[in-house]
Amino acid sequence: GNSVTQMEGPVTLSEEAFLTINCTYTATGYPSLFWYVQYPGEGLQLLLKATKADDKGSNKGFEATYRKETTSFHLEKGSVQVSDSAVYFCALSEGYSTLTFGKGTMLLVSP
Amino acid sequence: DAGITQSPRHKVTETGTPVTLRCHQTENHRYMYWYRQDPGHGLRLIHYSYGVKDTDKGEVSDGYSVSRSKTEDFLLTLESATSSQTSVYFCAISVQGGGRGDTGELFFGEGSRLTVL
Numbered sequence: 405g406n407s408v409t410q411m412e413g414p415v416t417l418s419e420e421a422f423l424t425i426n427c428t429y430t431a432t433g434y435p436s437l438f439w440y441v442q443y444p445g446e447g448l449q450l451l452l453k454a455t456k457a458d459d460k461g462s463n464k465g466f467e468a469t470y471r472k473e474t475t476s477f478h479l480e481k482g483s484v485q486v487s488d489s490a491v492y493f494c495a496l497s498e499g500y501s502t503l504t505f506g507k508g509t510m511l512l513v514s515p
Numbered sequence: 516d517a518g519i520t521q522s523p524r525h526k527v528t529e530t531g532t533p534v535t536l537r538c539h540q541t542e543n544h545r546y547m548y549w550y551r552q553d554p555g556h557g558l559r560l561i562h563y564s565y566g567v568k569d570t571d572k573g574e575v576s577d578g579y580s581v582s583r584s585k586t587e588d589f590l591l592t593l594e595s596a597t598s599s600q601t602s603v604y605f606c607a608i609s610v611q612g613g614g615r616g617d618t619g620e621l622f623f624g625e626g627s628r629l630t631v632l
């Protein structure tokens with residue numbers, strides 16, 4: 405079956421530091437890959453996505469590249485802000501919108 | 516904003532009692548989903564619906580039932596709540612139609628926090 409593995413948190417950074425959150429996946433076919441973000445007390449919202457190999461998704465300074473050869477979709481941001489503090493979920497879908505999520509990584513950014 | 520409303524937002528109940536959570540959408544989307552979120556597990560799919568009276572099981576469906584008698588409402592029922600069902604429940608909709616070509620962008624409600632004592 406499908407699965408998503410992401411690094412455990414919390415990840416604690418100072419403002420303006422570089423962020424990487426690792427995500428690897430197992431899938432039977434050719435999935436679409438996603439990063440969702442959950443701010444405190446809210447539901448999840450889509451941060452970025454990539455639908456085929458070598459695609460790069462980007463949004464709000466975050467980016468991730470679909471690497472089929474390493475089955476990875478690592479999230480990066482060059483300079484984090486306090487407002488980026490949230491829980492980040494990597495996910496995959498092979499259609500029909502039935503997403504498989506990773507366990508989530510909490511990011512804490514201090515001023 | 517995809518117009519998703521969940522109710523109740525918070526509920527405390529006792530073991531063995533029935534509980535129904537409601538998800539209401541205002542935009543006539545066909546596919547709707549119920550997930551539960553637990554520490555260390557991320558989000559797991561309970562049930563989903565692909566139309567009125569059309570539902571299917573997800574990864575963790577035991578102990579849950581769903582109904583969809585109208586496009587706009589998707590109900591999740593715990594017939595006899597247990598402490599293991601203490602969780603945060605999220606409703607989601609697919610805005611792309613949910614079919615095979617759907618690339619999986621979901622819009623989520625704000626969640627319903629259920630505590631079973």
